[in-house]
Amino acid sequence: MTVSTMVVWGVVIGGLLLSLKPLGTYMYKVFTFQPTLFDRPFKPLENVIFRLIHVSRDSEMTALEYGVSFVLMNMLWALMAYTLLRIQGLLPFNPQHFPNLNAPLAFNTSASFTTNTNWQAYSGENTLSYFSQFAVLEFLQFVTPASGGAVGLAFIRGITGRKLGNFFVDLTLLLTRVLLPLALIFGVAFVAAGVPDTLGPYLHLHTLTGQTQIVPRGPIAGWEAIEHLGQNGGGFTNANSANPLENPSALTNVLQSIAMGLVPVAFFYMFGLFAGKRRLAWTLIAVAGTLFLAMLAMIYFPEASGNPVINLLGLSGHGNYVGTELQQGIGGTSIFETASNAFTTGSVSAANDSFLPIPSLALFLGMFLNMVFGGKGVGLLNMLMFVLLTIFLMGLMVGRTPEFLGKKIEAKEISLTAIAFLIHPLLILVGSAIAVATPLGMAGVFNPGPQGLSEILYAFTSGAANNGSALGGLGASLPFYEIAIGVVMILGRYASVVLMLLVAESLWQKKAVPETSGTMHTDTPLFASILLGAIIVLNALTFFPIMALGPLAEHYLLVTHHVFS
Amino acid sequence: MGQTMKRAALLTVILWALLGLGFPLVMVGIGQLFFPWQANGSVITVQGRPVAARHVGQYFGNTLQYFWGRPSDTTSITTGKLQPYNAFNSGPSNYGPTNAALLHDVKVRVREYLQTTPGLKASQIPLSLVESSGSGLDPDITVQSAFIQIPRIAKHTGLSVTTLTRLVESHILPPELGIFGPRRINVVLLNVALTALIHKHES
Numbered sequence: 001m002t003v004s005t006m007v008v009w010g011v012v013i014g015g016l017l018l019s020l021k022p023l024g025t026y027m028y029k030v031f032t033f034q035p036t037l038f039d040r041p042f043k044p045l046e047n048v049i050f051r052l053i054h055v056s057r058d059s060e061m062t063a064l065e066y067g068v069s070f071v072l073m074n075m076l077w078a079l080m081a082y083t084l085l086r087i088q089g090l091l092p093f094n095p096q097h098f099p100n101l102n103a104p105l106a107f108n109t110s111a112s113f114t115t116n117t118n119w120q121a122y123s124g125e126n127t128l129s130y131f132s133q134f135a136v137l138e139f140l141q142f143v144t145p146a147s148g149g150a151v152g153l154a155f156i157r158g159i160t161g162r163k164l165g166n167f168f169v170d171l172t173l174l175l176t177r178v179l180l181p182l183a184l185i186f187g188v189a190f191v192a193a194g195v196p197d198t199l200g201p202y203l204h205l206h207t208l209t210g211q212t213q214i215v216p217r218g219p220i221a222g223w224e225a226i227e228h229l230g231q232n233g234g235g236f237t238n239a240n241s242a243n244p245l246e247n248p249s250a251l252t253n254v255l256q257s258i259a260m261g262l263v264p265v266a267f268f269y270m271f272g273l274f275a276g277k278r279r280l281a282w283t284l285i286a287v288a289g290t291l292f293l294a295m296l297a298m299i300y301f302p303e304a305s306g307n308p309v310i311n312l313l314g315l316s317g318h319g320n321y322v323g324t325e326l327q328q329g330i331g332g333t334s335i336f337e338t339a340s341n342a343f344t345t346g347s348v349s350a351a352n353d354s355f356l357p358i359p360s361l362a363l364f365l366g367m368f369l370n371m372v373f374g375g376k377g378v379g380l381l382n383m384l385m386f387v388l389l390t391i392f393l394m395g396l397m398v399g400r401t402p403e404f405l406g407k408k409i410e411a412k413e414i415s416l417t418a419i420a421f422l423i424h425p426l427l428i429l430v431g432s433a434i435a436v437a438t439p440l441g442m443a444g445v446f447n448p449g450p451q452g453l454s455e456i457l458y459a460f461t462s463g464a465a466n467n468g469s470a471l472g473g474l475g476a477s478l479p480f481y482e483i484a485i486g487v488v489m490i491l492g493r494y495a496s497v498v499l500m501l502l503v504a505e506s507l508w509q510k511k512a513v514p515e516t517s518g519t520m521h522t523d524t525p526l527f528a529s530i531l532l533g534a535i536i537v538l539n540a541l542t543f544f545p546i547m548a549l550g551p552l553a554e555h556y557l558l559v560t561h562h563v564f565s
Numbered sequence: 566m567g568q569t570m571k572r573a574a575l576l577t578v579i580l581w582a583l584l585g586l587g588f589p590l591v592m593v594g595i596g597q598l599f600f601p602w603q604a605n606g607s608v609i610t611v612q613g614r615p616v617a618a619r620h621v622g623q624y625f626g627n628t629l630q631y632f633w634g635r636p637s638d639t640t641s642i643t644t645g646k647l648q649p650y651n652a653f654n655s656g657p658s659n660y661g662p663t664n665a666a667l668l669h670d671v672k673v674r675v676r677e678y679l680q681t682t683p684g685l686k687a688s689q690i691p692l693s694l695v696e697s698s699g700s701g702l703d704p705d706i707t708v709q710s711a712f713i714q715i716p717r718i719a720k721h722t723g724l725s726v727t728t729l730t731r732l733v734e735s736h737i738l739p740p741e742l743g744i745f746g747p748r749r750i751n752v753v754l755l756n757v758a759l760t761a762l763i764h765k766h767e768s
Contacts, residue, residue, distance in 0.1 A: 004740065004747055007745065011744075011745075053576050054572070073573040080577070126642050134589035139581055142585075143577075175580065184592075191604050194619065196603070196604055196606045198597065198604050203606055203615065207616060208623065208625070208753075215606060239701070242657070250747075309662070310696075315687060317692050317707075319693075321696040323697070323699040325705075326635065351657030354662065448665075449663050449664075472659045554661075557663055558663050563663050563665040565666070
């Protein structure tokens, strides 16, 4: 491992570790309505908003009201985005005069950005006007992660014995107190580091060799900030953060990697404060952190030693540089990609389709688990889903009704949790099976051999996990994929969220049972290792067969120098 | 439900004004005011003429007297055919690791270097110089990638190897802030300087 790699990793991981406590504590204070340092600038603004919509800070909602508000508001955004994309040609800020989007693409894109997936079946720089980029999609990159975070908050409140809160209040505060201030800071850093931010038209350059080169510009720096802070991952351009216009240096690469993790990791710590059990938070952070480091190692070491087939040519150096940017180095690319799939951002600083098989497996892993910190709120929700399942399994082993945070976990909660767990593999495996079995689906495959299967599988996994990255060779702009992935994204986002809200309400209504000597402790290294084991076993049982046909098959073929044409 | 719908719609309008219009336009304002060069695309001008964007690579592989950048697999959006360093349609080859086309492309590029560069051995060619980038717009190459091209450029420009070596050495970029990322060479900046040298040499 090079010194350069260690520095980059150290700064990203160290930055996240140092920020999680202050940021988590700050968020805890905001969402328990305690005074914070930033009340003065933001409170008056929020008061105006709350007065306009006739909501008071301390008003409450039931799980049903909360869930309905969440879904309704999301529907409204999807409709708004769909409409505005369909009439893009009539709207202002369109210096390149791009035409309206067609119906399947507008559906896919509005579903994608509303569900916080940011799957992109188009190339931004030659499809979307500045207005569509900033007033439609960048807007969604603010509000949709905040709405997911709000649901996470409601869940936390419910299982820690509080009333769920008010969706509109939580959504607004997540935006004014967390995302907007952070986005301003990161946005300024990005523009200073060389990311364009202008409304001026594309550059037409006369190059040194006498050609004309069109260089896209646009309001990119602000976009990059919220793209990463919100675990959105939708790129301004087709190549996403591999494009030097979006991610011009190793410094911006580090900043984007940190930005993705800040809020999701702090959410874990904030949960500990809500539960009054900081050790429980650290236990969950340790479990997710272990998985994060495992993914990082799975990506870095194979990429650094290179493609066995190309290594036979005896060129200078080692490492797989296909689809990577030189200035990020393999270390910088690895931490960015790990962060992106752990936090379910889905932005890429390299071409995922050209990754070696084991690194691909790590990318899949992040999306299968969907709780290696995950998206803010939603990732914690998934982690707690596994906690409940693990407690249930342990309870079965010792023959005792399991309990968590003083509440008995019974048939109703476990049924709901189990359904929530099963939706994810169901969407991925059934979706992929349909694509593989139909000519329409197979028409999108680009690479020969097992990589072709991986492309399809990755698309459905990315949609279901609301990640949004792709093995880019797949023909994502085929109507089959635009519609199928669009549907998978919607089910993947809303079904499990609503189920978990019901779990929270059901737990909230229960009477607390006092802790006894027989109570199972969830904040010990023993529990952490059982939780980690349960996560691995449950997911391996679900996904190992298909992984054996995709990345694993490819790995063993590659080490024996087999290529496909 | 009606009340909720009304609230949802009203809040959407307020948030849209704040985040959909306010934030992006404020960011553009900050960029234009405090960092106008970066915010407008980091344009490099030669004698007042814009020739390049600092962070976006250009295609030099069609000429023998310039340093070549990394291979680019960007395509034309009208014909779909290969059009290297087309910044209007950023993207990679998407070739998977076991795709025979990947191996074929790498071999072709190696052969091109060996045929055009006097005295070059395959073992001197850095992998990154024959493997295409993720954006197709990578402006950077490794230091060694520049050095191995010097014999070819000397042959086609008439500049001495010493002059070119000094030119390359003066264009090595340190890691960002001294600590992030590798040492590297921005091919666009290097070729801008090379153009000036060629003009001086000819006159």
